[in-house]
Amino acid sequence: MRDDDDMDRTLERVTEELRRPVPLDPWLDQRIMSAVRARSEPRGLVAWFRRTHWVALTPLQAAAALLLVAGAGGAIAGLVTPRPAAVESPMTVVAASLSDAGEPVAFLFHAPEASRVALVGSFNGWDDEAMPMEALPGGLWRIEVRVPAGRHAYSFLIDGEHWAHDPQAPRTAEEDFGRASSVLVVPEQRS
């Protein structure tokens, strides 16, 4: 009888100890959500078409691309009635021109359903009010900024809450915590 009581008391203490919280990684929630977000992204050809793609353009090429997009949009509009599904993916075309230090870098972004877009990055202290982008016809947004030489992380902030980045572009280390940024390297000014 006494042995049974001793065993019960021992098991009570065991249970009490095992019910204590265990200190796992405090970032585990974020890791789980990163894995879940990765599962939710479409794959294959559909994914390629829905993914944001970056291209590097000179300012001249960026201007030509603008004209091309506007011209193609006008031609298509004359032939067919636009369908809402065509803008299902709100962020599709992004361009950041390459530049030497001191020269403006042009950022071009396609977000037809956005009401405001801001360029945020390490070069402006991630201030969402410092570099609002200008809305252009066709859902395009544009800004030119002078970025000092060096490596910079940046993203686009849409309507003050959605971050956009390129899944194929170089990423910053913050990726695992749910907010990835892209990397821009501006070389020293040529002599």
Added chain:
Amino acid sequence: MKATDAAVMPQALGAGSSDDAALVSRVVNGDTEAFGGLVRKYRRRYERYAYHMLGNREDAEDALQDAFVRAYDGLRGLHQPERFGAWLLSILANRCRTSRWRRSVHDARFVPEVVEAGVTPDAAGAMEWREEIAAALGELPLEQREAFLLHHVEELDYDEMAQVTGAGISALKMRVKRARDFLGRQLAEAR
């Protein structure tokens, strides 16, 4: 147990949560971020079970992440979304079982990791007690350890345990009894 067998989940593991059902509905309808609400709620609730089943933080974190991702993948097949918590535990239990089985193929024996606690006046004694519990728990056969933890630590009744593990109630009672006898003997001697 398949991820879609949630139609028969036990009541007390959650008498059912309308909050869970609402979150599940949002996720199924495309709001991936709503899954974060389920992660925040259930990660802490189940991390203790994963940790004691697997014996170390790294494996426990992997099991939790994997269970959540599997749950996310199978969410559309969840017939009782208000029972998400019970369903998730069945996935996690299955994952822990598989992980321990795989590890047993490679490891000679279960080597539990003992978590360092904060410094207290009797920290050394507390640490020694935790080590003894972890070692004894590690010596239990997998099925007995699972049954003991679910019944005595997670406080599931036998009907609930049967739903989570897929085992019969009489078998579960026998596993719990054997686990209690073993732990009681081992740890009464240790103390």
